[in-house]
Amino acid sequence: MNALTLIREFSLFRLKQSVILGVKSLWMHKLRSILTAMGIVFGVCSVIAMLAIGEGASYEAQQQIKDLGSQNIILESVKPTSKTAGGDQQRSTILEYGLTYKDISQIRATVPGVEVTIPSRDVKDFIWNEERNVDGAAVGTVPWFPEMRNRKVLEGRFFSELEMSMRAPVCVLSKSLARELFPLSEPIGDTVRIHTSYLRVIGVIDDDPAVAAANEESEGSGEKGDGMEMMIPISTLEDHFGEVLIKYRSGSFEAEKVELHDVTIRIDDPDRVMSASLAIRHILERNHKQVDYRMTVPLDLLRRAERTKQIFNIVLGSIAAISLLVGGIGIMNIMLATVTERTREIGIRRALGAKKKDIVIQFLIETVMLSGAGGLIGVALGLAIPITITHFANMVTIIEFWAPALAFTISVVTGVLFGIYPAFRAAGMNPVEALRHE
Amino acid sequence: MLRDAVVEPVIELRGVEKHYQMGDTLVKALHGIDLKILPGDYISILGPSGCGKSTMLNILGCLDQPTLGQYFLGGQDVSELSDDDLSQVRGKRLGFIFQSYNLIQQLTVVENIEVPLYYQGVSEKDSRELAVELAHKVGLGKRLDHRPTELSGGQQQRVAIARSLANDPPVILADEATGNLDSKSGGDILEIFDELNADGKTLILITHDEGMAMRTSRTIRLKDGEVAYDSYTEGQLV
Ligand SMILES: Nc1ncnc2c1ncn2[C@@H]1O[C@H](COP(=O)(O)OP(=O)(O)OP(=O)(O)O)[C@@H](O)[C@H]1O
Numbered sequence: 180m181n182a183l184t185l186i187r188e189f190s191l192f193r194l195k196q197s198v199i200l201g202v203k204s205l206w207m208h209k210l211r212s213i214l215t216a217m218g219i220v221f222g223v224c225s226v227i228a229m230l231a232i233g234e235g236a237s238y239e240a241q242q243q244i245k246d247l248g249s250q251n252i253i254l255e256s257v258k259p260t261s262k263t264a265g266g267d268q269q270r271s272t273i274l275e276y277g278l279t280y281k282d283i284s285q286i287r288a289t290v291p292g293v294e295v296t297i298p299s300r301d302v303k304d305f306i307w308n309e310e311r312n313v314d315g316a317a318v319g320t321v322p323w324f325p326e327m328r329n330r331k332v333l334e335g336r337f338f339s340e341l342e343m344s345m346r347a348p349v350c351v352l353s354k355s356l357a358r359e360l361f362p363l364s365e366p367i368g369d370t371v372r373i374h375t376s377y378l379r380v381i382g383v384i385d386d387d388p389a390v391a392a393a394n395e396e397s398e399g400s401g402e403k404g405d406g407m408e409m410m411i412p413i414s415t416l417e418d419h420f421g422e423v424l425i426k427y428r429s430g431s432f433e434a435e436k437v438e439l440h441d442v443t444i445r446i447d448d449p450d451r452v453m454s455a456s457l458a459i460r461h462i463l464e465r466n467h468k469q470v471d472y473r474m475t476v477p478l479d480l481l482r483r484a485e486r487t488k489q490i491f492n493i494v495l496g497s498i499a500a501i502s503l504l505v506g507g508i509g510i511m512n513i514m515l516a517t518v519t520e521r522t523r524e525i526g527i528r529r530a531l532g533a534k535k536k537d538i539v540i541q542f543l544i545e546t547v548m549l550s551g552a553g554g555l556i557g558v559a560l561g562l563a564i565p566i567t568i569t570h571f572a573n574m575v576t577i578i579e580f581w582a583p584a585l586a587f588t589i590s591v592v593t594g595v596l597f598g599i600y601p602a603f604r605a606a607g608m609n610p611v612e613a614l615r616h617e
Numbered sequence: 618m619l620r621d622a623v624v625e626p627v628i629e630l631r632g633v634e635k636h637y638q639m640g641d642t643l644v645k646a647l648h649g650i651d652l653k654i655l656p657g658d659y660i661s662i663l664g665p666s667g668c669g670k671s672t673m674l675n676i677l678g679c680l681d682q683p684t685l686g687q688y689f690l691g692g693q694d695v696s697e698l699s700d701d702d703l704s705q706v707r708g709k710r711l712g713f714i715f716q717s718y719n720l721i722q723q724l725t726v727v728e729n730i731e732v733p734l735y736y737q738g739v740s741e742k743d744s745r746e747l748a749v750e751l752a753h754k755v756g757l758g759k760r761l762d763h764r765p766t767e768l769s770g771g772q773q774q775r776v777a778i779a780r781s782l783a784n785d786p787p788v789i790l791a792d793e794a795t796g797n798l799d800s801k802s803g804g805d806i807l808e809i810f811d812e813l814n815a816d817g818k819t820l821i822l823i824t825h826d827e828g829m830a831m832r833t834s835r836t837i838r839l840k841d842g843e844v845a846y847d848s849y850t851e852g853q854l855v
């Protein structure tokens with residue numbers, strides 16, 4: 180029997196009759212039908228819920244990485260964590276570490292497509308507004324910092340090229356710092372002090388998304404991790420604080436010399452980011468004996484996040500496939516039992532003029548209704564779970580429009596696949612023997 | 618003879634045999650049945666248990682195929698028909714009545730009567746109308762929405778009769794239709810059969826009841842898979 184004629188001969192009325200009949204016979208064994216459909220319910224529901232949670236998590240991760248700028252490579256100086264640093268005899272000596280201007284000029288000279296670099300330097304010290312102070316950092320940087328780093332200026336403005344060349348004593352506060360120092364008043368136009376320098380506040384910029392994220396994960400482990408920073412023209416910074424920074428901390432003092440705290444390199448061609456990052460890593464490895472720098476390649480992180488997501492999806496897909504397989508086997512099992520149970524009915528129908536295909540269709544419709552109903556309930560639950568999670572656990576969950584549709588389709592397809600064998604078995608019965616069946 | 622000359626037989630068996638392989642032994646349920654049944658015949662088939670009555674009726678009903686020999690239904694050799702065609706023949710040209718009624722339990726009286734119509738693609742409205750009419754005809758006009766379990770045996774058998782009439786088939790086959798019924802309900806069923814025959818239907822009834830055989834116009838007795846007596850040919854021979 181071929182599928183086309185099967186469909187053509189099957190009028191809407193007969194479909195309706197088959198559906199009514201299916202409902203009736205499923206209803207006769209309510210508990211059994213419900214338990215059978217349950218396999219599909221949980222399969223479909225877990226697929227949708229896990230997809231939504233997974234999408235949400237990876238969206239958040241990717242968003243954080245994208246906020247760093249996917250064409251950027253970020254270099255930072257880090258204090259080497261080793262025996263050479265720290266210790267009693269080190270107290271009075273000056274610790275020299277980190278990225279140097281030499282590194283940057285080599286990078287600019289040898290790596291093609293390096294569009295802009297943002298040299299920046301941090302000075303860590305207390306920042307004052309009259310009596311209030313916050314342990315923070317002054318970041319010396321360039322006027323195009325906000326657009327390079329995808330940071331939004333929330334109030335006022337960022338400093339200009341002119342201010343940079345004039346070495347103007349101006350600063351732009353991060354949101355957190357502004358909130359700490361000026362809890363009640365408007366910061367713009369006011370003055371803050373760091374060490375002995377007074378700087379005029381001209382704007383407020385949003386917090387570093389990476390720092391904000393790190394803060395969320397582990398509370399206050401990083402030293403500058405608070406995001407308590409202000410941006411000032413790098414020229415101004417060099418004027419006010421020489422090359423050596425001395426920090427007084429509870430009686431003792433630490434002296435550090437760092438040429439460049441922070442550099443962002445932008446690669447003009449998105450396709451060359453990875454190769455450029457390799458070249459830069461090579462240069463830095465050659466120049467630095469100890470690892471006193473950190474290199475962050477947002478694109479690499481993004482790729483890794485995507486790969487993680489792919490693995491997650493494969494795992495998810497396998498779980499879904501297994502649960503649907505189990506559900507499908509459950510359905511097949513029950514349908515085989517149903518076919519045996521209704522052998523006599525099949526014989527009667529055959530005697531009354533039912534063709535084999537009529538019997539096939541009747542049982543297939545029943546299976547599909549069973550799995551379809553399971554699928555619908557599964558979709559409903561699968562939508563409810565992420566919504567509940569978002570509501571109560573404040574986690575981002577994303578329900579892709581295709582996910583419920585796909586899960587439902589798969590449940591129906593499962594029904595058809597696992598219903599085919601029982602249906603054909605029913606249709607293949609010898610009418611005489613079927614009629615004699617008790 | 619005269620009858621043969623005037624009308625074509627609706628059913629003709631030529632040397633029909635049915636064999637069953639049971640392990641090593643071959644059971645010959647039927648061997649060498651020759652039979653002509655004319656339109657409007659009212660036939661009872663009798664015989665001891667195991668003589669092959671049901672086997673023959675299953676073949677006549679196109680539910681089973683003979684091992685040897687030929688079966689012509691309305692001049693058509695049934696062995697040449699496909700499975701779908703056989704279904705079509707059963708639905709359209711034959712009506713079945715079983716000893717154990719064989720109603721579908723999930724369906725109501727009307728819905729049971731509608732089953733053969735459904736497979737002939739009769740529209741919803743026509744099918745309902747006809748089923749209700751047939752239910753009235755067998756005296757179940759007040760029981761349309763009852764389930765088989767809510768009916769007596771006699772009532773169930775009347776539903777089965779109504780169902781067998783749904784597509785207005787020329788031939789009706791009944792295997793011990795009154796076998797499970799008391800004499801009163803059995804008598805009611807027989808009355809319906811008489812009426813149907815009077816309307817021109819060909820009826821072939823298997824029975825153990827000699828009284829029932831008396832009512833029919835033709836009696837066939839089987840013994841060990843062979844026709845031992847046929848009132849029609851007997852009459853011819855005289
Ligand atoms: N499917 C089968 N397999 C093997 N043998 C069978 C089968 N069906 C029938 N027979 C045999 O064929 C013979 C005739 O059986 P059948 O059912 O036709 O008898 P019957 O005349 O209807 O008897 P009863 O009056 O008891 O119903 C019996 O010997 C039976 O054992």
Ligand SMILES: [Mg+2]
Nearest residue numbers: 670671672792
């Ligand atoms: Mg019998």
